[in-house]
Amino acid sequence: MLNSTINQDFFLSDAISLAKNLLGKILVRTINGQQIKVRIVETEAYMGANDRASHSYQFRKTSRTLPLYQIGGTTYIYLIYGMYYCFNIVANAQENPQAVLVRAGEIISGQKIIEDYLKPTKRKQSLAKLASGPGKLAMVLKIDRSLNQISLLNNQELTLIADDFTVNEEDIIAAKRINIDYAKEDKEHLWRFYLKNHLAVSK
DNA sequence: ATTCGGATTCTCT
């Protein structure tokens, strides 16, 4: 399998393009020298200042949303419902606060390591379902606030790579984003993207 | 200082 690193330019597009381009790419999480790899199969684009669903709607700038104003490739991680983390990858140049929520992934290595820290009840879930949702994906990758606002380029603990897995346009399904009823008309956009027929896509 | 509710998930029914 041919692996290649991903450079800065990859992240310097709008969030919709980045959300599609992230499908099929691999998140590599390193914990105590051991690697967990998850292939991204579902994403959502949050388009920033003009998107009511976005935390940076109307350029809202608070301590939480500061990572969104950094350069593409920066992480944006926050706690939701008091118990789950959402992992986002910032898109675009500085001061253009768009990001992609990584919603689901396929575990392709490191299953043993993951089982060591999952709750016993979770361990018997099928592998395909373990990272089938944003909170679950963050749990599998042990992503929490300590990884917030870091660059995915050349980071020791969390990086993004590509292999020879290819995604064609016809393999990508576009759908409405999930759980953003508060976003009024912006909830209608088809800014959720996932790989057709993939088992690990969230329900 | 206080209030409100969320880019979720699991466990019931």
Added chain:
DNA sequence: GAGAATCCGAATA
């Protein structure tokens, strides 16, 4: 399909 779990950011005052 409904309800709970559970923290903290954001808005209001």
